[in-house]
Amino acid sequence: MIKVGIVGGTGYTGVELLRILVNHPDVELKVITSRSEDGLPVADMFPNLRGHTDLRFSVPDVQTLGECDVVFFATPHGVAHSLAEDILNTGARVIDLSADFRLQDAVEWEKWYGQPHGAPGLLPQAVYGLPEVNRAQIQEARLIAVPGCYPTSVQLGFLPLLENNLLPEQMLIADCKSGVSGAGRGASVGSLLCEASESMMAYAVKGHRHLPEIRQGMERAAGKAVNLTFVPHLTPMIRGIHSTLYAQAPGLAEDLQALYEARYANEPFVDVMPAGSHPATRSVKGSNVCRIAVHHHTHTGQVIVLSVIDNLVKGASGQAVQNMNIMFGLAEDAGLKQVALLP
Incomplete structure (x- = not known):
């Protein structure tokens, strides 16, 4: 033992x-x-x-x-x-x-x-x-x-693209929402029910302390500098993080699903969902799983990755x-x- x-x-x-x-x-x-x-x-x-x-x-x-x-x-x-x-x-x-x-x-x-x-x-x-x-x-x-909660969700979502050098020089975007438990158990006005319930707000838009951690991991994976805009939001739920990630990856529309499935095929705690899926934070509540879905936006050509985890697990x-x-x-x-x- x-x-x-x-x-x-x-x-x-x-x-x-x-x-x-x-x-x-x-x-x-x-x-x-x-x-x-x-x-x-x-x-x-x-x-x-x-x-x-x-x-x-x-x-x-x-x-x-x-x-x-x-x-x-x-x-x-x-x-x-x-x-x-x-x-x-x-x-x-x-x-x-x-x-x-x-x-x-x-x-x-x-x-x-x-x-x-x-x-x-x-x-x-x-x-x-x-x-x-x-x-x-x-x-x-x-x-x-x-790793931190936001960095886990964001890095797992971007890794297959970064590791395969599929992202040209560009500004990547991580638009992330977190439950209130991410702020910790200490008493604070922003975490009070009357402040956080039935409302959603962005915070630390100019720079969140998880940004250098995310960037450090992504740059290791890419082997080069990475430009990232990371905007966290507080949402009226107790647990969960939902990260919506945006990137341009020209010519990958047909191969995205296979790319993600191959990268995480042997990972016990990463679930790549079927094409067209939209994972919800409640699907990972209390579990150690990161659920990922990858989409290709036909009008803009953007790759959109959805990544959800329980921030406490x-x-x-x-x-x-x-x-x-x-x-x-x-x-x-x-x-x-x-x-x-x-x-």
């Missing part, structure tokens, strides 16, 4: 990790931390876990965490900087769900996250945990940076567990076979 610790278990990604891991056939949960909730039974905060775990929150302790095989960080940005190296030095592996190690350029990270990077020396060993791209590196990794905690499975040589879908919730 793999001994698992979680740092920061009181947010949405933390409870989602717990929901997945309590039923994982190869995992023993050893410790979950929260400074503010020290001593509180986890099931008192999250009643859905009653009968599944008797763990109590505790203050983070490197020695205790180091007795685990792997430690997940489900913490705000900047927290993993101060603890990750000490935990790695114990021999435990680290899977970080925050953005602390996603960008390879520490200066770029500081620009977007508004604080100095606390562990630039760890960046060279951090592996970007998008399994559909970096599976081999994940197998050998000691430090994983789990494939966009966060589920993908983190997928990385853990790969790291430890387990079945990649272990603990991740949940069918999406309908309705």
